[in-house]
Amino acid sequence: MENSSIIKIEKLVKRFPVGKTEFTALNDISVSFGAGEFAGLVGPSGSGKTTLLNIMGSLDSPSEGDVDVLGRSVSSLSHKQSAKLRNHHIGFIFQTYNLLPVYTVYENVEFALLLQKLSGSERKKAVMDSLEWVGLTDKVKSRPSMLSGGECQRVAIARSMVKRPEIVLADEPTANLDSKNSHNILQTMKNLNRELKTTFIFATHDEKVMQYLNRIIFLEDGKIVKDNLINDSKN
Amino acid sequence: MTQKTKIMLALKLAFKNLMGAGLRTWLNVSVLSFAFVIIIFYNGMIDGWNRQSRRDTQEWETGKGQFWHPEYDRYDAYTIKDAHAPMSEEIQAEVKKKNLAPVLITQATAFPQGRMQEVIIKGVDPEQTVLKLPTVTLVPSGDIDYAIIGKRMAESCKLNVGDRLLIRWRDKNGTFDAREIQIASIFKCDVPTVDKGQIYLSLDVLQKMMGMSNEVTMLVAGNGFINKDLKNWDFKDSAFLLADLDKIIQAKKAGGSIMEGLLLIIALIAIFDTQVLSIFRRQKEIGTYIALGMTRPQVVGIFTVEGGAHSILATLLGAVYGIPLFLLLGKVGISMKAAQMTDMAIAETIYPFYSLRLIIITIFLVVISATIVSYLPARKISKMKPTDALKGKLQ
Structure with missing residues (x-):
């Protein structure tokens, strides 16, 4: 890793209660991510990809070990501090897009900015810039129900990028998309990664995604089994 | 935010x-x-x-308050017999100014259409303006004693304007007496206690019938009456009367x-x-x-x-x-x-x-x-x- 670490994970263990016993989802994970990486957590279902992504996004907390995100220890953050970290520094992209159905494209993208102290004109500029990145400036007034899956995911990307976060965490972003749309989406994210130096971390088992990654971390049964840096990535 | x-x-x-x-x-x-x-x-x-x-x-019954004879209790008919007293000069002056409406009350028996019915007779000054009662029609004319009754009373007794009605009462000495009165007018009022079982006569006429010259049971205060302290009379305010x-x-x-x-x-x-x-x-x-x-x-x-x-x-x-x-x-x-x-x-x-x-x-x-x-x-x-x-x- 050529860049300084913005996410640093050491000896992370995550257990979930299952009845009277516990299930270990992540076991002794130590890994770091630098600024501007385009990395992926790859592995079969139940390997712990999403759990690791959620902990890095401060949506969940570790059972053991340390997770530092942008210099903040996730386990020591209050709910309010976690919310602030997510709001200002982390963008999320979900498999099912998770767009707010009653909002227009513009409003969906604007939502994250409403939680920040920005003026109306600043918000408008940021939203339009973001929609321009994903090529949806002609759909600002459409509602999610009027968009295709690919368009919905592009809105989700715009929403995650509108606040110019340092990190974007994408959980299976292409799982619901056809091949053509998947490539479009990935190309968009790759461009944003290059232009804005935003760190993208994916949880995926989609080979199409892997083609674009600079780094692939293989997970199996909650453990990192391989961490590959790829210099010759697509595009 | x-x-x-x-x-x-x-x-x-x-x-x-x-x-x-x-x-x-x-x-x-x-x-x-x-x-x-x-x-x-x-x-x-x-x-x-x-x-x-x-x-x-x-407007029809309580005015701005009432002065009751100390013996008077509107829920106890037996108190009526003793609840009367003469009006002082001060009261008479207020009556003249139409600030007070004097009322004498007695029990009686009426015989409408040959039937017998217990009634309350109220003697009211025909010139009073404190209450909305059309007492002006009680002004005597010749030997006829006029009365006014409410619509409910008229319906229950099947009486019309001009009908004569026999009433019997006891005077202050307890002696029975009877006479015919004539219905001068029938008023329409939404307050049942002013209407049901009530007959209104001129105050003078009732005082003579009862042998209670210048005596009344209560005084109804009008808008112009300010003094609320009349000696030997109990003031009942609107809160009490409308309870x-x-x-x-x-x-x-x-x-x-x-x-x-x-x-x-x-x-x-x-x-x-x-x-x-x-x-x-x-x-x-x-x-x-x-x-x-x-x-x-x-x-x-x-x-x-x-x-x-x-x-x-x-x-x-x-x-x-x-x-x-x-x-x-x-x-x-x-x-x-x-x-x-x-x-x-x-x-x-x-x-x-x-x-x-x-x-x-x-x-x-x-x-x-x-x-x-x-x-x-x-x-x-x-x-x-x-x-x-x-x-x-x-x-």
């Missing part, structure tokens, strides 16, 4: 989501608006009745509030149910809010405002059909003919009175209760794990 921005965001989200929910929202809003309108309508009707009855009772009416009104209000409460509960249960369903169905949305940087209390706030916003829409919808309805009822009134047969002071037509206070209190009640029932299910959000919410797997 400032507090104002938070509230505006919550309101904006709430209304967007409510509009997005379509029919479900409008069904809840309709039920709540119906409860809202019924509460205002019923209370407006009771208030209208209250105002009308108080005004009528004061029975107040009790009836309170009882009616209490009865009505049960119906209003039930209606409101139905509406609130609908909102509660919608909220529970909404929180269950919209877990991913809740998870997304949190992922986008909202705190859980903020999300709870959004859902609470959303539920509470039903009440704002209900107020607006209620205003759409309620205002024209209330204006119409305020103009044409509500027929109360059936209730006139009872002993309640009620007009043939009640004109509802909708005070600003009533409307504000009702809006406040509906908004607060809707917000509370919206908050209760929304509290569950604060216990949600965002990761579970995002997966939508909470049960």
Whole structure:
């Protein structure tokens, strides 16, 4: 890793209660991510990809070990501090897009900015810039129900990028998309990664995604089994 | 984010989501608006009745207060015999100025159509203007003793203007006497206690019949009478004299509030149910809010405002059909003919009175209760794990 670490994970263990016993989802994970990486957590279902992504996004907390995100220890953050970290520094992209159905494209993208102290004109500029990145400036007034899956995911990307976060965490972003749309989406994210130096971390088992990654971390049964840096990535 | 921005965001989200929910929202809003309108309508009707009855009772019977002979008790007929005293010069001066209306009361027996009926005879000064009674028709003419009676009394005794009626009474010495009186006029009054079983004669005539020259049982105070301290007479203020009416009104209000409460509960249960369903169905949305940087209390706030916003829409919808309805009822009134047969002071037509206070209190009640029932299910959000919410797997 050529860049300084913005996410640093050491000896992370995550257990979930299952009845009277516990299930270990992540076991002794130590890994770091630098600024501007385009990395992926790859592995079969139940390997712990999403759990690791959620902990890095401060949506969940570790059972053991340390997770530092942008210099903040996730386990020591209050709910309010976690919310602030997510709001200002982390963008999320979900498999099912998770767009707010009653909002227009513009409003969906604007939502994250409403939680920040920005003026109306600043918000408008940021939203339009973001929609321009994903090529949806002609759909600002459409509602999610009027968009295709690919368009919905592009809105989700715009929403995650509108606040110019340092990190974007994408959980299976292409799982619901056809091949053509998947490539479009990935190309968009790759461009944003290059232009804005935003760190993208994916949880995926989609080979199409892997083609674009600079780094692939293989997970199996909650453990990192391989961490590959790829210099010759697509595009 | 400032507090104002938070509230505006919550309101904006709430209304967007409510509009997005379509029919479900409008069904809840309709039920709540119906409860809202019924509460205002019923209370407006009771208030209208209250105002009308108080005004009528004061105009026809109690005036601005009454001075009773110390022995007099309106609920005890046996006290009437001894409840009389002469009017002092001070009182006579006030009577002359029409600030006081003297009334002598006695029990008697009337024989309408050959039947026998216990009645109260009240002697009233024909020139008085304190009470609305048409006493001017009691002015004597020749040997005829004129009387006035109310419509109810006339109907129950089958008497008409010009009819003669035999009455029998005991004078101050306990001696029976009888004579015929003639009905000079029949007045229409909404206060049953002024009408039922009552015959009004000229005060002079009754005083002569009773052998009680210058004596009266009570004095009814008019608007111009200020002094409330007449020696040997007990002053009874309007609060005392209208206490029975107040009790009836309170009882009616209490009865009505049960119906209003039930209606409101139905509406609130609908909102509660919608909220529970909404929180269950919209877990991913809740998870997304949190992922986008909202705190859980903020999300709870959004859902609470959303539920509470039903009440704002209900107020607006209620205003759409309620205002024209209330204006119409305020103009044409509500027929109360059936209730006139009872002993309640009620007009043939009640004109509802909708005070600003009533409307504000009702809006406040509906908004607060809707917000509370919206908050209760929304509290569950604060216990949600965002990761579970995002997966939508909470049960």
